[in-house]
Amino acid sequence: MENEYNKKSKGVVLRNVTKIFPSLDGKGEFKAVDDISLDIQDGELVTLLGPSGCGKTTTLRMISGFEYPTSGDIFFGEKNVANIPPNKRNISMVFQSYALFPHMSVAENIAYGLQVKRLSREEVHQRTYKVIEMMQLNGMENRFPNQLSGGQQQRVALARAIVIEPQVLLFDEPLSNLDAKLRITMRDELRDLQQRLKITSLYVTHDQSEAMAVADKIVIMRAGIIEQCGTPQEIYEYPKNQFVANFIGHANFIDGKIVSWNDGGATAEIMGKPYHFSSPGSERLPIGSECVVTFHPESAVITDSKEGMPGKVVKATYYGSEMDYEIVLKDESKIAVKISNPQNTKRYAVGDEVALELNTNCVRILEKEKKTGGI
Amino acid sequence: MPEQGKPLLKRRSTTLQEMRMLIRQPVLSITILLILTSLVIFILFPLYKIAKLSLTDQAGHLTVANLINVFTSLSYRITFFNSLKLAITVAFLATFVAYIFAYALNRTDLPGKKFFNLIIQLPIVSPPFILALAVIFLFGRQGLITRGLLGIKNHNVYGMHSLILIQVISYFPVAFMTLSGILGAIDSSVEDAALNAGASNWHTFRTVTFPLSMPGVISAFLLTFVQSLEDFSNPAVIGGDYAVLATEAYRIITGLYDFNGGAALALMLMLPTVCAFMLQRYWLGHKSFVTVTGKPTQKTRRMNNGAIPPLLLFCSVVVLFILLLYGTVFVGAFCKTWGVDYTLGFSHFKYVWGYGKDALRKSLTLACIAAPITGILGIGIAYLTSRKRFPGRGIMKVSSLLTFAIPGTVLGIGYISAFNTKPILLTGTATILIAAFVFRNISVAIESGSSTLLQIDQSIEEASTILGASAGTTFRRITLPLLKQPFFTGIVFSFVRSVTAVSTVVFLVSPKWPLATSKIFGLFEISKYSDAAAFVTLMIVVILIAIAVINFAVNIILKPRIHKI
Numbered sequence: 001m002e003n004e005y006n007k008k009s010k011g012v013v014l015r016n017v018t019k020i021f022p023s024l025d026g027k028g029e030f031k032a033v034d035d036i037s038l039d040i041q042d043g044e045l046v047t048l049l050g051p052s053g054c055g056k057t058t059t060l061r062m063i064s065g066f067e068y069p070t071s072g073d074i075f076f077g078e079k080n081v082a083n084i085p086p087n088k089r090n091i092s093m094v095f096q097s098y099a100l101f102p103h104m105s106v107a108e109n110i111a112y113g114l115q116v117k118r119l120s121r122e123e124v125h126q127r128t129y130k131v132i133e134m135m136q137l138n139g140m141e142n143r144f145p146n147q148l149s150g151g152q153q154q155r156v157a158l159a160r161a162i163v164i165e166p167q168v169l170l171f172d173e174p175l176s177n178l179d180a181k182l183r184i185t186m187r188d189e190l191r192d193l194q195q196r197l198k199i200t201s202l203y204v205t206h207d208q209s210e211a212m213a214v215a216d217k218i219v220i221m222r223a224g225i226i227e228q229c230g231t232p233q234e235i236y237e238y239p240k241n242q243f244v245a246n247f248i249g250h251a252n253f254i255d256g257k258i259v260s261w262n263d264g265g266a267t268a269e270i271m272g273k274p275y276h277f278s279s280p281g282s283e284r285l286p287i288g289s290e291c292v293v294t295f296h297p298e299s300a301v302i303t304d305s306k307e308g309m310p311g312k313v314v315k316a317t318y319y320g321s322e323m324d325y326e327i328v329l330k331d332e333s334k335i336a337v338k339i340s341n342p343q344n345t346k347r348y349a350v351g352d353e354v355a356l357e358l359n360t361n362c363v364r365i366l367e368k369e370k371k372t373g374g375i
Numbered sequence: 376m377p378e379q380g381k382p383l384l385k386r387r388s389t390t391l392q393e394m395r396m397l398i399r400q401p402v403l404s405i406t407i408l409l410i411l412t413s414l415v416i417f418i419l420f421p422l423y424k425i426a427k428l429s430l431t432d433q434a435g436h437l438t439v440a441n442l443i444n445v446f447t448s449l450s451y452r453i454t455f456f457n458s459l460k461l462a463i464t465v466a467f468l469a470t471f472v473a474y475i476f477a478y479a480l481n482r483t484d485l486p487g488k489k490f491f492n493l494i495i496q497l498p499i500v501s502p503p504f505i506l507a508l509a510v511i512f513l514f515g516r517q518g519l520i521t522r523g524l525l526g527i528k529n530h531n532v533y534g535m536h537s538l539i540l541i542q543v544i545s546y547f548p549v550a551f552m553t554l555s556g557i558l559g560a561i562d563s564s565v566e567d568a569a570l571n572a573g574a575s576n577w578h579t580f581r582t583v584t585f586p587l588s589m590p591g592v593i594s595a596f597l598l599t600f601v602q603s604l605e606d607f608s609n610p611a612v613i614g615g616d617y618a619v620l621a622t623e624a625y626r627i628i629t630g631l632y633d634f635n636g637g638a639a640l641a642l643m644l645m646l647p648t649v650c651a652f653m654l655q656r657y658w659l660g661h662k663s664f665v666t667v668t669g670k671p672t673q674k675t676r677r678m679n680n681g682a683i684p685p686l687l688l689f690c691s692v693v694v695l696f697i698l699l700l701y702g703t704v705f706v707g708a709f710c711k712t713w714g715v716d717y718t719l720g721f722s723h724f725k726y727v728w729g730y731g732k733d734a735l736r737k738s739l740t741l742a743c744i745a746a747p748i749t750g751i752l753g754i755g756i757a758y759l760t761s762r763k764r765f766p767g768r769g770i771m772k773v774s775s776l777l778t779f780a781i782p783g784t785v786l787g788i789g790y791i792s793a794f795n796t797k798p799i800l801l802t803g804t805a806t807i808l809i810a811a812f813v814f815r816n817i818s819v820a821i822e823s824g825s826s827t828l829l830q831i832d833q834s835i836e837e838a839s840t841i842l843g844a845s846a847g848t849t850f851r852r853i854t855l856p857l858l859k860q861p862f863f864t865g866i867v868f869s870f871v872r873s874v875t876a877v878s879t880v881v882f883l884v885s886p887k888w889p890l891a892t893s894k895i896f897g898l899f900e901i902s903k904y905s906d907a908a909a910f911v912t913l914m915i916v917v918i919l920i921a922i923a924v925i926n927f928a929v930n931i932i933l934k935p936r937i938h939k940i
């Protein structure tokens with residue numbers, strides 16, 4: 001079965017795709033998607049991640065054919081799909097609301113896509129039950145959707161989408177209707193399935209941990225444009241700008257100034273003191289320019305030493321497995337620090353004067369954004 | 376891999392893309408084309424014909440004389456104001472009666488609610504002429520009350536007073552349904568809040584309940600206003616000298632063969648109906664849904680126990696009067712000679728069977744053909760306009776909205792002037808009657824289809840599409856089964872209204888295709904009231920049987936079944 005999928009599936013390519021909606025008052029226009037280009041390799045799972053209204057669903061709907069790009073092209077493999085209607089694109093979609101057919105049983109729901117392709121009765125039967133088996137829906141085939149739990153409905157929706165062996169599988173926030181625990185189970189199951197079947201997939205979500213867990217590649221979007229595209233590790237460890245750093249890992253930012261560059265490392269001045277960082281990222285800002293020093297909460301520690309940047313604890317929360325601090329530095333910047341396994345380290349209380357020490361390997365230097373990259 | 380570096384924003388036209396998509400979905404495009412063509416031919420073209428006729432003279436020259444004539448001629452002006460006066464009076468009274476009923480049945484613990492609800496549905500489903508017959512039987516020259524009880528000789532039953540009585544009873548149930556929806560949905564906690572603040576019941580009603588139901592009141596008023604304006608059958612048989620636009624247009628066209636004048640009158644009739652319709656849409660669209668949240672609230676608080684006795688008295692009197700009217704016609708159908716010889720017998724039925732059997736059969740046949748067409752076309756239009764984007768969608772929307780607002784008389788005049796010459800020569804055929812039935816009654820199917828579609832998540836259909844189903848398959852296998860209820864409503868409504876139609880068909884019947892209602896109308900013209908009573912009684916029976924049969928058939932066809940895969 002795996003091989004069948006492999007033969008058929010090819011990547012998806014978006015070239016300079018723009019979508020302009022007439023704005024709601026009918027006068028102006030609104031660019032929901034702005035000149036994005038994207039490569040999804042054969043068998044890859046790519047997540048589209050971004051704040052609400054950034055154009056994720058619109059992008060998905062253009063790939064599925066429910067919306068036409070205002071300009072630009074979409075290719076499945078070598079084929080431009082501009083003139084192919086949604087029902088001829090050989091894709092599947094898992095909807096946020098599941099969109100199960102309420103008047104059909106589970107088996108009918110799953111068989112529907114095979115029936116409309118006019119396959120023989122035996123083939124429909126055989127493939128339907130194979131997927132029912134695979135999705136552990138045995139014994140429920142004659143129930144109607146309103147007789148299923150949320151997780152079961154989700155499974156039926158997934159079964160219905162994969163049974164037709166689509167070239168591309170699209171997900172629009174498929175897990176957002178489930179409770180937190182079930183969401184984790186289902187996302188692992190889903191990732192497992194996608195890995196086994198190797199279907200080229202595009203997955204929309206605005207939950208960053210979900211994106212990290214399922215994706216081969218993450219695409220971060222903001223206001224219709226792609227901010228960064230890369231593996232979860234690349235995105236987390238080498239964010240291209242403050243927006244990405246903030247969105248994916250709630251990174252800290254401290255203002256600084258570039259002092260010098262030396263074989264891969266950089267020295268930056270922070271609050272009048274120079275600090276050396278061994279792998280500041282790929283962007284070479286000119287010497288003397290303003291920059292932001294960026295690091296994740298777990299890449300710093302707080303100590304009593306004189307070495308670090310002086311600050312004051314304003315918040316301390318104990319979670320058992322970890323401890324979260326909020327420190328205010330001299331220049332008023334607020335820094336979050338996460339200490340794992342706090343049992344082994346000294347604990348500080350609100351009001352304590354402390355020093356912030358950065359793990360200099362894990363610090364990146366980014367260009368200072370004009371506007372703050374708020375979400 | 377495709378080449379990189381395309382020029383930026385090489386914009387594609389959306390219309391062009393929609394067209395291209397349509398070419399790839401032949402079934403969908405053909406359906407759209409067929410529906411658009413039928414709407415253009417059977418809605419827009421007749422209206423265009425009316426506009427053209429009213430702007431030309433008999434020799435075909437362009438002129439505004441007809442329109443000026445309508446405004447300057449004293450008799451036309453009187454007719455116009457007659458229509459308005461009647462419609463406003465009826466709308467006012469019907470809304471008033473309906474409000475009392477809606478309040479009593481929705482917001483108090485009135486005993487016998489089921490019974491009241493049932494009886495006031497009667498005027499909605501009954502054939503035309505019944506109430507006119509009842510009034511003649513009771514208050515006419517040989518009237519049971521006027522002559523029999525009160526001994527008045529030669530009481531003139533014809534005229535505005537009878538029209539008001541009949542139209543109020545005929546149309547208040549429609550107003551009642553509108554008001555019921557709104558009064559039933561007002562959250563009682565709003566009233567409670569006022570009562571807790573120390574307001575009296577009456578004060579609460581005046582300052583809280585009534586203002587909240589105001590959109591419903593306006594909507595009900597406009598609805599009954601339009602119905603009274605459109606009414607042809609009652610003014611025709613009991614209006615006497617009180618001429619209204621609908622009957623006057625009929626007289627001018629069938630009596631004087633003055634199509635230009637008739638068309639001008641039709642335009643005059645359309646003006647207030649279209650305005651009222653648009654106003655009603657506006658009110659219902661913008662106001663009522665604010666209070667009618669659709670969220671089921673806890674049981675509506677029943678209040679005003681002190682108000683129950685007067686409400687009960689009022690409702691009982693109205694309902695008893697309705698029963699008296701219907702009962703009179705029923706008994707009248709069996710009486711030998713009303714007012715003279717009350718011996719019971721079947722003589723009128725025997726006569727009517729011979730006289731109208733053929734017409735009744737033809738009425739039923741045509742209605743049976745028209746009803747499913749209406750249901751399918753109406754649901755199709757609702758589906759396409761609310762779910763699909765395609766060139767021509769605007770035309771489809773506008774012309775389907777027009778079907779709500781065109782009075783039957785106007786449609787009849789439009790058809791007879793549009794289809795009496797080549798290229799579309801249809802006068803005297805069954806086709807023109809079927810088309811009239813379909814397009815006169817399609818609005819209910821469109822309306823109920825659209826409102827159901829609003830409740831069906833669009834992604835259900837998209838799921839079907841993306842699994843490979845064509846638009847036709849999606850419609851047939853997903854949308855249609857979910858639209859079973861409005862489909863049924865559309866079919867039943869269309870059937871009943873087709874069998875009982877008068878205003879449109881009086882222009883279109885021919886010796887080859889007589890219809891039951893035109894035959895009854897004929898009986899009125901020669902004052903054979905008892906025979907007419909027998910005829911309408913017969914029709915009621917036939918209609919009830921037919922509804923049961925349609926109900927059964929639709930349920931069989933659309934029953935959800937589990938198919939073993």
Ligand SMILES: Nc1ncnc2c1ncn2[C@@H]1O[C@H](COP(=O)(O)OP(=O)(O)OP(=O)(O)O)[C@@H](O)[C@H]1O
Pocket residue numbers: 021022023024030031032050051052053054055056057058059206
């Ligand atoms: N049919 C439409 N007409 C006009 N504007 C639209 C239309 N569809 C989407 N938009 C606008 O385009 C923007 C992007 O919408 P989109 O649905 O793609 O956001 P999203 O990233 O999926 O957000 P969310 O996470 O909330 O689902 C939004 O500002 C939205 O208001």
Ligand SMILES: [Mg+2]
Pocket residue numbers: 056057058
């Ligand atoms: Mg979305």
